[in-house]
Amino acid sequence: MSDTEQIDDSQAPLIEHLTELRTRLIRSVLAFVVAMVACFTVAEPILNFLAEPIADILRGRGEDPRLIFTAPQEKFFVLIRISVIAGFALSFPVIAHQLWRFVAPGLYKSEKSAFLPFIIASPLLFLMGASFAHYVVTPLAMNFFIGFSDAIPALTALVTGETVVPSAESQELSTVFLGSVRESLDVSLKFIFAFGLCFQLPVLLTLMGKAGLVSSRGLREVRKYAVVGILVLAALVTPPDVVTQIILFVVVYGLYEVSIWLVQGVEKKRKKQMQEEGLWDEELYGDGDLDEDEAAK
Secondary structure, eight states: OOHHHHHHHHHHHHHHHHHHHHHHHHHHHHHHHHHHHHHHTTHHHHHHHHTHHHHHHHHHTTOOOOOBOSSTTHHHHHHHHHHHHHHHHHHHHHHHHHHHHHHGGGSOHHHHHHHHHHHHHHHHHHHHHHHHIIIIIHHHHHHHHHTTSOOOHHHHHHHHTOOOOOOSGGGSOOOOOOOBHHHHHHHHHHHHHHHHHHTTHHHHHHHHHHTTSOOHHHHHHTHHHHHHHHHHHHHHHSOSOHHHHHHHHHHHHHHHHHHHHHHHHHHHHHHHHHHHTTOOOHHHHTTSOOOHHHHHO
8 A cells, every 4th residue: 555545544534523523513503593593582581581680679679670771782782692692502402412423432431421421410500500690699789789879769750751849859969770781781691600600610520530630538628728719709709798608608618518529429439440440459549538649540
């Protein structure tokens, strides 16, 4: 066989992989575009759903639950942004399936069984974090921020078209909340993405445990540093409200403890496998957890 024929044979698998990758990408993009267009038709209800925590707070203050936009194109681009985000979320199962179909043939059976639970658990945990942010954190944060404004019944009457006779008190300087659609949506989305990512902590640490980068014993030893780090995180991503910070701390620290339990389960499974293969040395490993360096081996 000539050198040219050998080169052609080595290039054939690469070309096939590139062709398959192109097919998977085209299907993923088509799924995303279709989902985005479909979500644009219901972007207004999605916007109302995301803004509902603010509306509830304004109703509770006796104000008109309305958001404003200060540029002619502002609301249109807000709806486009919502369509993009919701379209990606709606098409994510298709995109993940196409990615899995491309990667799976190159994995061993054990590797497929190891990664598949994480692919399923990751979006579910993100959804849990997003729901927690929308129903718990966002109302608390918005109530704290909007609480600094003055509730003016005359302004509500002006918006609704009622006739109000201004009093002497109404002539005083006041600050009132006139929420922008874009900025209010930004705050809500930041909380959703922040807590969605925080809820990925068990997936991240368990994968690191499988790779031998962390151990349950090591996670327990740095628990006090983790507590400080979580407290700092709670202070940064939440308003200066003690109740909100405590809620975030309890949730994230609970996820940290769950991660230790999951990593310990991975280590027990690895220990059992090594014992079945005759590779476990009681004098070297003892009865405790695997050390990070030994686990990596």
